[in-house]
Amino acid sequence: MTLPKKGFRTLTINGEHFVWRVRKRISVLEEIGGPLIVPVQYMKGGQLLLINTGYKRLQSIGNPNLIKEIKPSLIEKCIRKAINEGWRYGQKGKPMEISAEELD
Numbered sequence: 001m002t003l004p005k006k007g008f009r010t011l012t013i014n015g016e017h018f019v020w021r022v023r024k025r026i027s028v029l030e031e032i033g034g035p036l037i038v039p040v041q042y043m044k045g046g047q048l049l050l051i052n053t054g055y056k057r058l059q060s061i062g063n064p065n066l067i068k069e070i071k072p073s074l075i076e077k078c079i080r081k082a083i084n085e086g087w088r089y090g091q092k093g094k095p096m097e098i099s100a101e102e103l104d
Helices: 057-061 072-084
Strands: 009-013 016-020 035-042 049-056 096-099
Touching (some): 009 072, 049 072
Antiparallel strands (some): 009 016, 035 049
């Protein structure tokens, strides 16, 4: 599956381009208190990376700026960690999941 490019932010890491975004609409999982997941993909397609940010949308009810705390620097750290853990971003495959809470 390839993510659409419209509305996505880009990051360049080691000369490779990646796209990501925080969805505006709340997912079914998030409605029941699940974590906010940010999808990331290599610009040319390939294996999807799903980043568990550690945030919950329900927390943003009292803090509307919570979602703005998910910065490109956090996404970059997660991408680098995923690559070190074997993320094959340029190849097709089952999505890889990673947690931002476990960053060193």
